[in-house]
Amino acid sequence: MFTKISSLTSPKYEGFDWKSVLLILFLVAFFIRFPFFFRDYIDRDESTFIIMGQSWVDGHLPYTQLWDLKPPVTFFFFALIIKIFGKSFIAIRLFGTLLVALTALFTFEIASKITSKKVAFWCAMFCVFFQSLFGSLQGVMSEHICTFFFTVGLFILFWKDDAKWFFTAGLLFGLSVMTKLNMVYPVLCLGIYFLWEGFHKKQIGSNFKNLSFMGAGFVATIALTALPYYLQESTTLWWESIFKAPLAYSSGKFHSPLKTLPFLIVILGLLITGFSTKIIDWKNRELQILTFIVVGVLLSYIQAGKVNGHYLIQLYPFILIPLGMGMSKLPVLHKKWKPAIIFLLVLIPMESYLEYANIISNKMEKGSFYNxxxxxxxxxxxxxxxxxxxxxxxxxxxxxxxxxxxxxxxxxxxxxxxxxxxxxxxxxxxxxxxxxxxxxxxxxxxxxxxxxxxxxxxxxxxxxxxxxxxxxxxxxxxxxxxxxxxxxxxxxxx
Known part of the structure; x- marks a missing residue:
C-alpha cells in the first residue's frame, strides 16, 4: 500500500513564483466562495458588521449609534467597501475571497522559509479550504480580516530582521488586534518568544530593541483607532466597548473554559506527538515561533470559554504548516491510490456544489440569483x-x-x-x-x-x-x- 518516503522537493512546485501561487489560490477560493456571493447572510455576525459599517458610512462612529462586540477595524473594513461600492453583497464577498487568497499566499511564503514549496503550496491550498468551508466560513468574518493582518506581520518577521520592519509588523499586529481582540494573546506569546530567544542566545539587547519597535507600532495602531473618539470626547466609550466589554462577555453564563478542553487536547496532542517523534523539528526557529503563536490562539479560546467554527480561522495558517511538514515525512501512498486522493480533493467543496445548484434553482423559480x-x-x-x-x-x-x-x-x-x-x-x-x-x-x-x-x-x-x-x-x-x-x-x- 505504501512506498518509501518521497523527496520533499518537486520541480513543478519549485518553479512557482508568488504571482502564480496567488492566481491559483484566488481561483480556487473564488470557485469555492462564488455561489455564496448571492446569499442573504451566511453568519449573523457578518450581517451585524455590514450594518455597523453602513452606520459609519452614514457618519456615526462605531458604538455611538449602533453597537457590537468587535473592535473598530472590523467595521472599517466593511465601511470602506460600502463607501466605494455601495450596498453590494458581491463586493463584500469578493473582498472576503481576496483576503482568503492573500492569507493563504502569505502562509505559502512563510512555509517556504521552513520547508519545500510543494509542502508550502498544499499548506496554502488547505488554508483556502479551511477558511472557506465547513460551517459559516463562506461569509466575511472578523477572523478572516484579523488573520490576514497577523499573517502578513509574521511574514515580515520571518524575512526581515531590523527595527523598521519590526515597527511595520507591530502596526499589522495592532490592526489584527483592533479587528479581533483575542489576537492579543498570540501577539503576547510572540513577544515572550523573542525575549526567551534573547536570553537563550545571549542577544537580549538586539531582541529587546526590535520588540520595542514592534511594540511602538502596535501601540500606534491602537492610538490611531482612539483618535476620532478623542476628538469627539467619547474616549470612554471607545475604551469600554473595545477592552472592557469582551472581558464581561467571556465571563457570561454560557461560556466555560472546560468546553474548550477537547479541542485543545487534540491540537496540543498533535504538536507534542510531532515534536516528541521528531517528525517535526523543535529546534527549527520558525517552527518554535509558530508553536508559540498556536499556543497564544489556544489560550484565547480558553479565555473566551468556547470555540466556534469561525474562531478556527485564526489557527489554520499557523497549525497547517507544522502539520503539513509532519505529513510530508510519512510514507506516501502507492500510485494506484492517486485517483482516490484526487476524487476526495474534488469532493471537499461539496457545500459549494450544493450552493451552485441552489442559486440556479432560485434563478429559475424567482428570477434572481440572490436568495x-x-x-x-x-x-x-x-x-x-x-x-x-x-x-x-x-x-x-x-x-x-x-x-x-x-x-x-x-x-x-x-x-x-x-x-x-x-x-x-x-x-x-x-x-x-x-x-x-x-x-x-x-x-x-x-x-x-x-x-x-x-x-x-x-x-x-x-x-x-x-x-x-x-x-x-x-x-x-x-x-x-x-x-x-x-x-x-x-x-x-x-
Missing part, C-alpha cells in the same frame, strides 16, 4: 408597503440594511445582544437588564412590523423568560400577515 429570507423578506415588506419605521428583525437582521433602516435600539444591533445584559454598561445602554430592554422595544417603541423565523425560538431556548414574554406579546398584540420561506412577518394590531 435567502434575509433578501426575500425585505422584498416582501417593500412590495406590500408595510411599515418599516422602528421595524424589529429578531431574525434576518440584514433586512435593516436592505430597507435603509436601523435597529430599534443600540442593544438590538445584533438581536442576541438584547439578552447579554452584562454588556449593557459598556454600550452605555440606559436600561440595565435584558428583559427591561425587550419590554422597552415592544411596549415603548412598539414596532409596527416584526420579523421572526418559523420553528425557531426568538431567543436562545435556555432563556425561558424572554421567549415566554415575547411569544405571549406577539399573540396578544400582533397578527401574522406573511410567511416568506421560513420568515414570519408580523404587523401590530393597534
Amino acid at each position: 435567502g429570507e434575509g433578501i426575500d423578506v425585505p422584498n416582501y415588506i417593500s412590495s406590500h408597503n408595510l411599515e418599516t419605521k422602528n421595524i424589529f428583525f429578531t431574525e434576518y437582521h440584514i433586512g435593516y440594511w436592505l430597507l435603509n433602516e436601523s435597529p430599534p435600539t443600540k442593544a438590538a444591533t445584533h438581536p442576541s445582544n438584547i439578552t447579554r445584559e452584562e454588556l449593557f454598561p459598556y454600550m452605555q445602554n440606559p436600561r440595565s437588564t435584558g428583559m427591561e430592554e425587550l419590554r422597552y422595544i415592544m411596549e415603548v417603541i412598539r414596532p409596527k412590523t416584526l420579523v421572526a423565523r418559523k420553528n425557531k425560538e426568538i431567543f436562545d431556548k435556555k432563556l425561558l423568560e424572554y421567549n415566554a414574554y415575547i411569544d405571549l406579546y406577539l399573540l396578544e398584540h400582533y397578527s401574522l400577515v406573511g410567511t416568506v420561506g421560513r420568515g414570519l412577518i408580523y404587523q401590530r394590531l393597534e
